[in-house]
Amino acid sequence: MGFPPVLRERRRYIAFELMSKARFTGNQIVQSIKQEVLEFLGEVGYADADFEIVFYDPDSKLGIARTTDKMEGRVVTAITLLPAILGKKAGIKVLGVSGTINKAKTKFLSKNLLNREKQIIER
Amino acid sequence: MKYYDILAVGEARQTVKEFGFSKFDKDVVVLSPEETDSAYRRDELVFVTASNSLDKNKKIVRLPIDGIVDPFFPRASPFDKAMLTVARDNDLVIVITLSKFLSTRGIDRARLIVKARRLIALAHKERVPIVISSKAEHPFELRTPFQLVNLGIELGMTAEKARWAISKVPEALRRKK
Numbered sequence: 001m002g003f004p005p006v007l008r009e010r011r012r013y014i015a016f017e018l019m020s021k022a023r024f025t026g027n028q029i030v031q032s033i034k035q036e037v038l039e040f041l042g043e044v045g046y047a048d049a050d051f052e053i054v055f056y057d058p059d060s061k062l063g064i065a066r067t068t069d070k071m072e073g074r075v076v077t078a079i080t081l082l083p084a085i086l087g088k089k090a091g092i093k094v095l096g097v098s099g100t101i102n103k104a105k106t107k108f109l110s111k112n113l114l115n116r117e118k119q120i121i122e123r
Numbered sequence: 124m125k126y127y128d129i130l131a132v133g134e135a136r137q138t139v140k141e142f143g144f145s146k147f148d149k150d151v152v153v154l155s156p157e158e159t160d161s162a163y164r165r166d167e168l169v170f171v172t173a174s175n176s177l178d179k180n181k182k183i184v185r186l187p188i189d190g191i192v193d194p195f196f197p198r199a200s201p202f203d204k205a206m207l208t209v210a211r212d213n214d215l216v217i218v219i220t221l222s223k224f225l226s227t228r229g230i231d232r233a234r235l236i237v238k239a240r241r242l243i244a245l246a247h248k249e250r251v252p253i254v255i256s257s258k259a260e261h262p263f264e265l266r267t268p269f270q271l272v273n274l275g276i277e278l279g280m281t282a283e284k285a286r287w288a289i290s291k292v293p294e295a296l297r298r299k300k
Contacts, residue, residue, distance in 0.1 A: 019263045039229070077277040080270040081232070083225040091263040094270050 009050065010069040013101050014076060015108035018061040020090035026056050032085040033065070033092070040078035041071075049075050054101060062109050064101060072097060168296060170218055189296055190216040190254065193223050195238035207249040214299070216292060217246050220258035221266060221274060240279045253280070254296075255288040 018029060030053045038046045049071035056063035067075040079092050095112065098104035170190045191210065194217060210217065219239055227235055246253055255275050259265045268289050275285030 019265075073273050073276055076270060076273040080221070080266050080274060081224055083264075089261060089263050091266065093265075093267055095267075096269070 010099070011050075012067050012069050012072040013054065013098050013104040014065045014067065014072070014079070015095040015098070015104045016063055016065060016079060017093045017095055017112060018063070018085075018090060019093055020061075020085065020088065022085070022088040022090070024058065024085055026058050028086060029053075029056055029058070029063070033079065033082065036082045037075060037078040040081060041074060045071070045074065051075060060109075060113055062095075062112060064104055064109070066101075069099075188215065189299075190218050192218045192258070193220055195235070195242045204245060204249065207245055207251050211249055211251045216252045216254050216296060217242065218254045218256055218258075219243075219275075219278070219288075220256050221271065222258040222260065222264055224274070225264060236278065243279050247280075247284075252292045252295075253284070253288050254292050255285065256293075 018024075024032075033053060034051065037049070037051050041049055041051075049067045051071075052066045054064045054066050065075070065079070076094055076097070079094060082090070082092050084090055095108040096104070098107060168190075169188045170192050171188050172192045194206075207217075219242075224232060224235060243253060253275075255271045257265050257271065271289050272282070272285045275288050276282055280288065
């Protein structure tokens with residue numbers, strides 16, 4: 001017996017890019033972002049947001065986070081207010097928000113990866 | 124003197140495609156009151172910080188300025204209804220910056236959010252335009268227009284007004300010059 005569709009919360013996938021000169025492991029990034037969101041939203045807000053980082057690629061510095069449609073704005077604000085990771089200056093650029101993970105990947109991440117490849121070729 | 128572009132990195136694929144600050148052809152300058160006169164004559168947009176915008180008697184300085192940056196900062200802000208009325212009469216805008224929120228944490232940031240919310244509610248009542256900017260001093264402090272709009276909404280603005288705060292209002296300021 002699955003969870004009835006009417007009671008399921010609608011998900012939103014936030015595509016983001018890390019801006020930092022320092023190199024961090026995936027786990028460090030995930031923990032820092034989660035901690036920031038937890039600090040901003042509080043425990044109840046965090047539970048409402050059902051926040052999770054779906055994946056993060058340390059090489060391309062691109063990732064996707066998951067939340068609910070009601071808390072989407074707050075989570076974006078929480079991510080926006082991340083000033084540093086492990087004491088080193090960093091920022092997170094939200095590339096866009098989508099309702100499905102596939103759309104988030106194709107619409108926001110693939111373009112960024114292509115742009116990055118172009119930049120590398122131009123160099 | 125401290126120069127920087129107030130930027131909201133604009134990209135064509137962003138939901139908010141408005142020009143925002145990203146197409147500004149002038150530097151936005153934050154100055155001390157002594158320097159505003161010459162900058163204003165040079166046709167630059169002149170903003171002063173909250174502490175510089177008041178004289179000894181806590182009255183808004185009579186200088187040619189375009190806006191006041193973060194009037195809810197520092198802690199005991201004297202900005203009230205009367206001051207916002209003066210700001211409106213002098214065609215000033217209130218600039219709320221992201222960098223202030225980035226530089227604080229925990230309870231300090233919570234207090235800042237409360238003050239910003241109160242100020243925005245009052246500015247809305249007094250019809251003083253609000254601008255949201257990154258005020259980035261470092262590239263990593265820059266955020267996308269979408270993120271700035273979300274910050275505005277979190278601070279109590281409607282989605283429409285938050286979008287205007289990064290697009291129409293700064294553009295109107297530029298046209299005024």
